[in-house]
Amino acid sequence: MSDTNAYTQPLNSNVAMLSKLETEAEIRFTGAVYTPYPIAKALVAKALPLCEVKNLKILEPSVGDGSFIEALLEHEMCFDNITAVDIDDVVIQKLSKFYRKEKSTSLSFVSSDFLDFVSANNNADYDLIIGNPPFIRKHNFSKNFKEKLVDLSKEANYNLKYMQNAWAAFVVASEMLLAAKGILALVLPYELINVGYGKKLISEIFSRFEQVDIYVPDEKAFKSIDQDAVIVIAQKKNRGAKGIRICRATDLENLDAISQHKLETHSSNDMSLELVSFLLPRKTTSSLKEIRENFQKIGDFCTSAPGLVTAAxxxxxxxxxxxxxxxxxxxxxxxxxxxxxxxxxxxxxxxxxxxxxxxxxxxxxxxxxxxxxxxxxxxxxx
Ligand SMILES: C[S@@+](CC[C@H](N)C(=O)[O-])C[C@H]1O[C@@H](n2cnc3c(N)ncnc32)[C@H](O)[C@@H]1O
Structure with a gap:
């Protein structure tokens, strides 16, 4: 879920020579489009200072061509080891080879389905889990992934029907692998705040963290594939603020919030208005809330159903x-x-x-x- 073209840009790299999956058809099944380096760099720079422990244990659950690894290595003194997982054995082989020559030994690359990795490492306690999980719709899940989801749903005590895209399952599974003071820092699709299963993730999984910041950019995150995205930084423990905040940002390369809005998750079951209220003047949001609380809904008087679409x-x-x-x-x-x-x-x-x-x-x-x-x-x- 990111911008393949934009990746050819700056810096870093040598990593750019790593393979890219080329066809859109492949992408539908693998979710393999990679994060532009400036976004990975911004997220790493924002998340690392929040980690309270020293010698961090870090996990990248779907490493792709490694833009998060490259960004993390700029802060090498902060961590003890990084484990990077990907289902694509080709990228894992390339990254292992590349970093064996060039970089430190505190990196390990694992070729595995992330959900298999989770089952095999369910006692792990990572201080930071960072990355951009794959965007794969439910009907394109592999048989193995579907089977593992059933186990994950039981272990995480989270309803299977709300894991309708691979990224949602990655959030649920990652939360389980975090240490008591762990941090989850992920690039996620905009669907997080505008589809039912995204909102469920916010109300059920993010409520397991003391502080969650959701950065929503004014600009489209991945322009060349017309994909909106948000960044989530969720802290298991936080000495300061508590709760869930929507932070408006100009773009995802710059995570200094232009404005912040605390979500009232307990005031109503329907968070739809809360989640978009950062787009509206405060007065308008209050009026809308008042109208909602004081007036009956159309649904109180009648039912409605979609009409039929003949296409001709x-x-x-x-x-x-x-x-x-x-x-x-x-x-x-x-x-x-x-x-x-x-x-x-x-x-x-x-x-x-x-x-x-x-x-x-x-x-x-x-x-x-x-x-x-x-x-x-x-x-x-x-
Ligand atoms: C959106 S890309 C992100 C790659 C990298 N994290 C980045 O930000 O550039 C998603 C990656 O997930 C990998 N992937 C897809 N399904 C997976 C699974 N079940 N387990 C682990 N990795 C998976 C793909 O091979 C791809 O490299």
């Missing part, structure tokens, strides 16, 4: 004349094609539907019910 309304929705002309009366259901056919009254009646039909407006949805079709066809032919 002019073909599938017929007028009464055409329905008769083609002998299709047995295979249509009444449908309201356009909102503009509605009257201004709150209730749309059967009579009004008949009026539309009498005006020969398209109101008959062509529907071949697989169960009914055979009998209707037989009747029609009699």
């Amino acid at each position: 309304n002019d073909f599938f929705i017929l007028t009464e004349n055409d329905t008769r002309k083609y002998g299709l009366s047995n295979w249509v259901k009444p449908v309201l094609k356009k909102g503009s056919y509605l009257t201004k009254r709150p209730i749309f009646s059967q009579e009004e539907m008949c009026d539309l039909s009498a005006k020969n407006l398209p109101t008959n949805f062509l529907y071949f019910d697989p169960v009914d079709s055979v009998s209707k066809d037989a009747n029609a032919q009699k």
Whole structure:
């Protein structure tokens, strides 16, 4: 979930020669697009000073081409050892070879599915877990990953249905491997704050930390792949502030917050307004909260359901004349094609539907019910 093109930029590196997965199809299954170095560098610079212990034990759960390793090595005096995991054996081989020649021995590279690594190291206590986990949708999970998720869900006491993308599972699993004063510092997709399973992660997993800062950039994080992202820095223990804060930042290369907003996670179950309130003037947020608390919702009076999408309304929705002309009366259901056919009254009646039909407006949805079709066809032919 990051910007492949941007990675070809600065500095560092030698690492840039490491392989990149090339096709979008591959990316869907591996989530392998790498973090631009300036973002990795900014996150490392922000997270390291927060670690209270000396001689840190650090984990990079999905190392890719190693931009976080390179950024960490600029602060070599701070840590004791780094373990870097990736499912892609090619990148692990390349990184091992590269750092064996060039860098210190306190680095170990592990070729493994991260969830297998978690099962094999469930007593680990990392001081810092840092990286950018893969963005892989549930329907593209490997069989092994799916099976491990079931175990993870039990061990972490976290409902399986909320791990709908690999990054969510990585957050849950990483939390389990942290030391008592550990820190989780991750680049995550913007979905964290705008989809249901992201919000669940905030309310259930991030509540296991004393302090959580979610940096939301004004600019798109990874422009070339049109991907928004946020950065999360979660501290198991914090002497100062407590709670979850949304920190607005200009971009993810610069993590000095322009503004901060503390989330009221306990005040209501629905955090949607809280999570976007950094975008609104304070007064507007308060008014919206007041309206929400004092007024009944549309849902208190009626239910709503999505309409149907035919993808070709002019073909599938017929007028009464055409329905008769083609002998299709047995295979249509009444449908309201356009909102503009509605009257201004709150209730749309059967009579009004008949009026539309009498005006020969398209109101008959062509529907071949697989169960009914055979009998209707037989009747029609009699
Ligand atoms: C978004 S990239 C991030 C790489 C690197 N952390 C960075 O920020 O540049 C995700 C990485 O996750 C790896 N990956 C995908 N599924 C994995 C899994 N189940 N366990 C470990 N690594 C995985 C991919 O091979 C890829 O290198």
